[in-house]
Amino acid sequence: MDIRNKISAIYSLEQLSAGNTVIHRLHPMSKLIATFVFIVTVVSFGRYEFGRLVPFIFFPTILMALSETPYIMLLKRVLIAIPFCLFIGISNLLLEQETAFVIGNTNISFGALSFGVILFRTYLCIMAVLLLAAVTPFNELALQLRRLKIPAVFVLMLEMTYRYIGVLFAEAASMRLAYILRSSGAKGVDIRHAGSFIGCLLLRSFARAERVFSAMKCRGYMIKTTGARRFKLRITDIFYCVLICFFCLLFRFIDAGGKLTVLEKIL
Amino acid sequence: MHMADALLSVAVGGTMYAASAAAIGYSIAKIKKDEFYEKKIPIMAVAGAFIFAAQMIDIAIPGTGSSGHIGGGILLAALLGAFPALLTISAVLIIQCLFFADGGLLALGSNIFNLGVIPCLFVYPLLFRPILKKEITPKAIWIASIAAVVVGLQLGAFGVVLQTQASGITALPFATFALFMQPIHLLIGIGEGIITASVLCFVYKMQPEILDRNTMLHESCSRDRDSGQEQAQGDESGARKKAPLGNLIITLAIITIAVGGGVSIFTSTNPTGLEWAIERTAGAGAEELESNEPLTERLAIIQETTAFMPDYDYRFAGEDGSLTGTSVAGIAGSILTFLLAGGIAWGISAVKKKRRSRAAAS
Numbered sequence A: 001m002d003i004r005n006k007i008s009a010i011y012s013l014e015q016l017s018a019g020n021t022v023i024h025r026l027h028p029m030s031k032l033i034a035t036f037v038f039i040v041t042v043v044s045f046g047r048y049e050f051g052r053l054v055p056f057i058f059f060p061t062i063l064m065a066l067s068e069t070p071y072i073m074l075l076k077r078v079l080i081a082i083p084f085c086l087f088i089g090i091s092n093l094l095l096e097q098e099t100a101f102v103i104g105n106t107n108i109s110f111g112a113l114s115f116g117v118i119l120f121r122t123y124l125c126i127m128a129v130l131l132l133a134a135v136t137p138f139n140e141l142a143l144q145l146r147r148l149k150i151p152a153v154f155v156l157m158l159e160m161t162y163r164y165i166g167v168l169f170a171e172a173a174s175m176r177l178a179y180i181l182r183s184s185g186a187k188g189v190d191i192r193h194a195g196s197f198i199g200c201l202l203l204r205s206f207a208r209a210e211r212v213f214s215a216m217k218c219r220g221y222m223i224k225t226t227g228a229r230r231f232k233l234r235i236t237d238i239f240y241c242v243l244i245c246f247f248c249l250l251f252r253f254i255d256a257g258g259k260l261t262v263l264e265k266i267l
Numbered sequence B: 001m002h003m004a005d006a007l008l009s010v011a012v013g014g015t016m017y018a019a020s021a022a023a024i025g026y027s028i029a030k031i032k033k034d035e036f037y038e039k040k041i042p043i044m045a046v047a048g049a050f051i052f053a054a055q056m057i058d059i060a061i062p063g064t065g066s067s068g069h070i071g072g073g074i075l076l077a078a079l080l081g082a083f084p085a086l087l088t089i090s091a092v093l094i095i096q097c098l099f100f101a102d103g104g105l106l107a108l109g110s111n112i113f114n115l116g117v118i119p120c121l122f123v124y125p126l127l128f129r130p131i132l133k134k135e136i137t138p139k140a141i142w143i144a145s146i147a148a149v150v151v152g153l154q155l156g157a158f159g160v161v162l163q164t165q166a167s168g169i170t171a172l173p174f175a176t177f178a179l180f181m182q183p184i185h186l187l188i189g190i191g192e193g194i195i196t197a198s199v200l201c202f203v204y205k206m207q208p209e210i211l212d213r214n215t216m217l218h219e220s221c222s223r224d225r226d227s228g229q230e231q232a233q234g235d236e237s238g239a240r241k242k243a244p245l246g247n248l249i250i251t252l253a254i255i256t257i258a259v260g261g262g263v264s265i266f267t268s269t270n271p272t273g274l275e276w277a278i279e280r281t282a283g284a285g286a287e288e289l290e291s292n293e294p295l296t297e298r299l300a301i302i303q304e305t306t307a308f309m310p311d312y313d314y315r316f317a318g319e320d321g322s323l324t325g326t327s328v329a330g331i332a333g334s335i336l337t338f339l340l341a342g343g344i345a346w347g348i349s350a351v352k353k354k355r356r357s358r359a360a361a362s
Helices: A003-016 A028-043 A050-067 A071-095 A110-135 A138-147 A152-182 A191-218 A235-253 A256-266 B010-032 B037-056 B073-080 B082-100 B108-131 B138-167 B174-206 B208-215 B217-227 B244-269 B273-281 B286-292 B295-306 B312-316 B322-361
Strands: A099-103 A106-109
Touching: A003 A071, A003 A110, A003 A152, A003 B082, A028 A050, A028 A110, A028 A138, A028 A235, A028 B010, A050 A110, A050 A235, A050 B322, A071 A110, A099 A110, A106 A110, A110 A138, A110 B082, A138 A152, A152 A191, A152 B010, A152 B037, A152 B082, A191 B037, A191 B174, B010 B037, B010 B082, B010 B108, B010 B138, B037 B073, B037 B082, B073 B082, B073 B108, B073 B138, B073 B174, B073 B208, B082 B108, B108 B138, B138 B174, B174 B208
Parallel strands: none
Antiparallel strands: A099 A106
């Protein structure tokens, strides 16, 4: 396990948020609202409505292209989240064997349909959240939480947690390396040593927190004065937010696929 | 054990959001009573980051190829106190959701409830602390940790089962799902309990003041003995307060019921996917259904539409094959849509690349 790889894996997504594309320049609040509306809309569909979900693929795909986010990086993270959904999906596949419809000679069961819906929905929701993180710096997201009246204590702690992860990762990795080097090729930390190992990491972490707090106080830190760059709401921000909401509502209440088939019948 | 967006309905997700938000708000209010609470923020933040770092360490579990890691609700509560621990866990879950795709934005409330509120605000004060009431010995720490972690995880896993079932996403019968989830989390719980216990024992041996100062185990012991009553506290000020846990539970319950009720009324007056499914499976169109059916059957359908967990019978309403044509068209349409979306994305990237290379050349 390479520390640098691990740490860069954590922060790689956020590093992208320093980009300067159309999407990056949007107001963080507008992106936050759009993402939330999108997820709620996607989740609100029924368990067999695969067709209705299809148009929603446009949002993450186009957003990804516009924000120049590498697809592979997002896909890797989507795969992490899949297993639990896969389990629920497969159980549907096995339990609901009644045929929903037939294509050619293949029966498509309700289970297969709901399996597809669960996986597709997982993909859409996760892509939306990851893209939000990839195009919005974390401190700006945190500032928006402050504007949403979430108490400063919590937001500040959230930001600090995120910043500390890298520091403690390095600490944990060097401790682990030392352990491995002295234990003649052990694969991991033995469970008998887990307590002292993790406990030691904990004590070091707490000592570090004390030092950091003293340093912050020495530099005149006060909880009220922490702030980040203020964004001005521009017309494009409002336009983006309204556009996404309109898009979501449109495909929520109008069955585009259904309209197509009606058209087909007329022709 | 993270809940995903795809497994939740909006009503359940919203309800859990409300419950978790109430619990967090209550915890913040509690913490702020401490005049030195600012000093606690870095410690809470480091504890959150510690959870991430500790998860990276692979602890070899003998006899299995797998490795365990700590999820941390009980550990954090024992180190920081119940209320700060809830905030820390929430921060961890938010970061996991945003950057690691673990859990989801809508599922956040549900995850905070299952992994934070349950272990920190219920299991910790009601199970962990009473076990360590008399005196703190390594043995007592072991028993308390394993019991609390196992119970916490069992309740959390049960929460996942309940929330998934209430959302109506899975076809798994309730009992099967629970029978699958609970034993797995029993094993995970024992593993995590052992690690939690050994960490707490080590910390107690090395720097007992960390445990004492933060959870005031000793003080709470004497207080509990005095009042003979369960006390929920997270503040260091040591002000005597009578059972605020009761208030918390009542507040939580009221908010949950209010929001849950509100959301379900809203969703049932705005018929969603179920109605569509009924229309689709009922045959050619909904018009026939409306005009020909006697009132009772229509009522039954309305009931089915608005039911909390409707029967799945509506699927069999019509199998006259009328779906076939539309479905083939639907699938072709879906594939076309995917291709179109991919094509647009490809086009945008191509244009961007060209523009960049032109800028570099000039």
